[in-house]
Amino acid sequence: MDLSGETNQNLSKAGRQPKRKLTGNEAVTGTVGKKGRPAASDLSAIINKLPAHGYPLEHPFNKDGYRYVLAEPDPHAPFRQEYDESPDWAGKPIPGWLYRVLTPNAVLVALHDRAPQMKISEDRLSVTGDKGYCMSRCTHFVTRGSWYWEATIEEMPEGSATRIGFGQEYANLQSPLGYDKFGYSWRSRKGTKFHESHGKHYSDGYGEGDTLGFLIILPEQEGVRYLPNTYKERPLVKFKSHLYYEDKDKVSDTLKNLKIHPDSKIIFFKNGKCQGIAFENIYSGAYYPSISIHKNATVSLNFGAEEFKYPEILKEYNCSPMHDRVEAFICEQTMADMFFFTENDGKLRL
Template identity: 70%
Template sequence: MYSHQSTRFHISILNLKFITSKMSVPLAGNVKGRQGKRRPAVGGAADAGAPLGKKGRGNELGALKLPSHGYPTEHPFNKDGYRYILAEPDPHAPFRQEFDESNEWSGKPIPGWLYRSLCPGGVLLALHDRAPQLKIAEDRLAVTGEKGYCMVRATHGVSRGTWYWEASVEEVPEGAAARLGWGRRYTNLQAPLGYDKFGYSWRSRKGTRFHESRGKHYSAGYGEGDTLGFLIILPDSSSTKYTPNTYKDRPLVKFKSHLYYEDKDNIQESLNNLKPLPGSRIYFFKNGECQGEAFTDIYQGCYYPSVSLHKNITVSVNFGPNFKHPPSSEFKYRPMSEKAEEAICEQTMADLLYLTENEGKLRLDNFNL
């Protein structure tokens, strides 16, 4: 049996690039952001693993096609303490063939370990991890606000290393504003970034920086035509996680013919466990000029590029690798675009660890199908 820490020194994440190179789903864009009312949360246990077709064959589920952008056009939104992670059949899961061929499991929940979370092949604005009223552009690299402050996160987050992304302000109607920066998965999507303890933002008006709803003077403001840069430095520590959560132990729920893992946020527990990360820093840039250190010793965790907008301002994003105003050579950063391939390797490692550590339990589950 292997632990996450022991595998740190014996198995390199990068060695998985070859075996995972065919696991990614390309994101070619060409999808319009959905407007309108927020959809209700997906059904609970009653909908979990709902069988498809006459006998509920797993291969029928595996045959479902995704749009060219790699994500269902109709999908559940993350909200109310729950997150929904799109799942796909895992062809390498143990007992996969026996399960697909079984006639005994009709009407029973599908074990989560037979599936895996679908890892996008590129870093874009998330369709599901956003306030539903935001309008996402067809290429998923621009967003327009509506009425009060609300937020969208990127598809990928980072928990260690130095990373950079850019945003350009395209249109700023009178009275509109933006707060841009970095936020964790627990940030409130129906609030401005920096409203709670999980986000750190830079406001267009007066250049104020925000965290926990407390604004402090930082720089001059920014507006239409400006390109902003966002750099985060997250040093390794003794408690740094080197693999993400596996979702194979989570329940599966069905929504519009696709399966999703349902994961509970446990926000209160996360608040109780917040710890500053010594040496961590956030810098903001305006048209290539570093505005200085905005935050230091931020809370440890996984941070996503985040955009929160007030009224119908439009902001485009650039996750790299080519930036309009790259930081100077003193910052040894990586573009957020590089996180996509790395995330596939890390998720594969997390899934392998789960299957290895729970082999005996999975074998018993298989006999009970």
């Protein structure tokens, strides 16, 4: 899905950037009601019109060097009440710090953070490919600890294939996982493992009916601040009655700063049996469960909200189900917002 219209920057004057045109469907930035604030219908749309899985069905996709993060009003922001009651905001951009990242209420396939041609089931726990290799990421990432999830190959017609594993936010969505430095994957054909387009023999292949396990181990590092981005300094754009933070990709800078995460590991399992360590000392960063599919194979996912087919792996490897990231991520996002307001105390003005 494409965007159109112009995006207004919603930072203070010192932090504003030039306007950028969006292409495709109609999009408008932070429109305001008669009293100068977002119309009540806009705010209620954010809160009341979201599906049960917590994400709009019509949304901007992450692509063309830009990422879009769903936002909601931040009740703890300074001057929140003054802003809501002010009659002086007509036609003005909305400061991003008055909003906060809307944290997903379950680990699911991300609707916006995927190749648009991939088909996602209504419950967002199944993915079907289309033609050439392309990828979907999930809603939650991990930066430390040991985390596990499962995928079952529901259908794998002749000629189709999958590469599944873990990818960072800049792993190319229009490529197989493991194409670049941001992804690590396990391929169905011949069981090959892939990173940075280098394939190496790892295990036997897998196919229709197999349940695969994916474990990532990221030991905690001293001196690292494990908090997510607040995006509060980024502009807000409006699309189909919802507000999103707009953030520009920083791929080249991230590539330059990639560092090894000491003692990190990725391990794959097939029908409950460990296939051995696939990758060691991977790059540091935030890793999402990621699925790439060639042609029209279908893969279902289980992040632990329902019992795993092989729950004994959790105890044996002392790891947590990805589902447990939901509550932890809400806490981390709240802490990040608190730090932002503390560090900018006295600097934020309407």
